[in-house]
Amino acid sequence: MRKIAVEILCEIKDENSNSTNLLNKNAKNISELDSKFLREIVYGTLENRIYLDYIIKKLCKLRIKKFNPYILNILRISIYQILFMDKIPEFAIINEAVNLTKTFKLKKFSSFVNGSLRNFLRNKEDFTKIETENLEEKFAIKYSTNIDVVKILLEDYGKDETLKILESSMDRPHFAIRISSFEKSEEEVISDLKNFGYKLKKSDISKLTYFVENPTNILETESFRNGDFTVQDVGSILTGEVLAPKENSKVLDICSAPGGKTCHLAFQMKNTGEIFANDIVKSKLIKIEENCKRLNIKNVKLLNFDASVYKEELKEQFDYILCDVICSGVGVMDRKPEIKLFRSRETIEEIISLQRKIFDNVVEYLKVGGEIVYSTCSVLKCENEENVKYFLDKHKNLKIKEVKFLEKEEKFIKLLPEKQKHNGFFIVKFYKEG
Numbered sequence: 001m002r003k004i005a006v007e008i009l010c011e012i013k014d015e016n017s018n019s020t021n022l023l024n025k026n027a028k029n030i031s032e033l034d035s036k037f038l039r040e041i042v043y044g045t046l047e048n049r050i051y052l053d054y055i056i057k058k059l060c061k062l063r064i065k066k067f068n069p070y071i072l073n074i075l076r077i078s079i080y081q082i083l084f085m086d087k088i089p090e091f092a093i094i095n096e097a098v099n100l101t102k103t104f105k106l107k108k109f110s111s112f113v114n115g116s117l118r119n120f121l122r123n124k125e126d127f128t129k130i131e132t133e134n135l136e137e138k139f140a141i142k143y144s145t146n147i148d149v150v151k152i153l154l155e156d157y158g159k160d161e162t163l164k165i166l167e168s169s170m171d172r173p174h175f176a177i178r179i180s181s182f183e184k185s186e187e188e189v190i191s192d193l194k195n196f197g198y199k200l201k202k203s204d205i206s207k208l209t210y211f212v213e214n215p216t217n218i219l220e221t222e223s224f225r226n227g228d229f230t231v232q233d234v235g236s237i238l239t240g241e242v243l244a245p246k247e248n249s250k251v252l253d254i255c256s257a258p259g260g261k262t263c264h265l266a267f268q269m270k271n272t273g274e275i276f277a278n279d280i281v282k283s284k285l286i287k288i289e290e291n292c293k294r295l296n297i298k299n300v301k302l303l304n305f306d307a308s309v310y311k312e313e314l315k316e317q318f319d320y321i322l323c324d325v326i327c328s329g330v331g332v333m334d335r336k337p338e339i340k341l342f343r344s345r346e347t348i349e350e351i352i353s354l355q356r357k358i359f360d361n362v363v364e365y366l367k368v369g370g371e372i373v374y375s376t377c378s379v380l381k382c383e384n385e386e387n388v389k390y391f392l393d394k395h396k397n398l399k400i401k402e403v404k405f406l407e408k409e410e411k412f413i414k415l416l417p418e419k420q421k422h423n424g425f426f427i428v429k430f431y432k433e434g
């Protein structure tokens with residue numbers, strides 16, 4: 001398993017890398033126990049990569065770029081296991097690390113790996129100490145988060161709230177489902193799942209939403225195959241609830257893959273009217289199709305175009321539009337460790353520019369009197385509140401439509417990540433005047 005872990009980690013090079021896809025591809029045909037171990041090592045190492053590299057730099061007195069990538073990842077997973085997986089004896093971790101150098105035909109590094117890890121064990125306290133007084137650097141190392149993201153969070157939220165957001169990024173993500181059956185009642189679906197042995201807790205924020213404490217193999221159940229429920233997080237479900245399209249309306253979901261929110265909109269519309277689900281990546285449309293099929297959704301038509309390019313033929317065609325744009329993902333760092341590692345100010349600025357282009361176009365596709373929801377799974381103000389200001393300044397016929405959330409009327413909903421409650425999310429609704 002450690003060999004596969006090193007191979008996967010060697011492939012994680014930039015923000016387009018996807019550890020979950022790599023794991024799913026490589027964890028086929030292995031036992032549940034091995035799969036759990038592999039995931040723990042890969043996610044754990046990635047989640048702590050900046051911290052582990054900080055230790056490795058001190059330990060080996062060598063710049064990270066100078067390392068052979070296999071040797072670097074052997075050191076990373078070994079130090080990760082020593083620090084965070086206390087059930088594995090330290091001597092076994094070092095033996096395995098030395099064996100791995102041979103597996104990868106890098107035997108000449110065996111004594112370097114052996115010596116470095118033994119040195120680490122002798123002086124663990126010194127090597128693990130973060131020696132900087134600079135708060136940004138300290139947070140970036142301790143929570144293994146790109147320093148640009150840390151700086152923006154500190155500017156937006158100050159020290160205490162930033163600390164909470166970064167701490168939550170180290171948690172194992174919770175698992176939430178939305179009841180999606182057209183046939184069975186909520187109680188019936190829940191009772192079926194309980195009979196299968198699943199432990200469920202109802203969310204107090206979004207409707208038909210439950211957290212599953214022990215989700216292993218839940219996607220193999222008959223209930224899942226029949227479309228009685230789907231995997232979706234609270235913020236995502238709330239987005240559909242906020243748009244709340246009426247039956248028989250015409251809806252555009254402009255950035256729709258893999259279709260989680262599309263299916264929720266269709267569910268709320270009881271399969272009436274029409275939903276046009278678009279995504280720029282053609283291969284992702286298959287996922288939307290699969291989801292619609294499993295969830296018995298029948299009113300979705302697929303589109304495949306670049307939403308940043310204006311399409312005159314769509315002008316004033318839609319009653320409702322969902323603009324669930326591509327974003328930095330800073331609200332879901334617990335689910336995607338690549339975001340913590342690689343999101344930089346530069347890439348965030350590129351994303352904001354794309355968000356604005358897409359929104360500027362889709363506003364034109366909305367009928368007068370129509371409603372549009374803009375949402376992101378980010379908590380950064382530059383992608384949320386600042387974009388809202390930009391939208392309102394630019395489109396004078398757009399007005400915010402307040403939404404009721406937790407018994408209060410709000411201009412927008414912002415969720416900061418909290419385990420067993422929700423990921424980070426931002427939702428705002430506008431309507432178009434004549």
Ligand SMILES: C[S@@+](CC[C@H](N)C(=O)[O-])C[C@H]1O[C@@H](n2cnc3c(N)ncnc32)[C@H](O)[C@@H]1O
Nearest residue numbers: 255256257258259260261279280306307324326
């Ligand atoms: C946040 S995800 C959407 C999630 C989706 N709404 C759901 O609930 O399942 C953003 C999507 O936008 C797509 N996208 C990115 N740039 C785009 C563009 N220029 N035009 C259309 N879609 C785009 C991505 O491929 C990605 O699938």
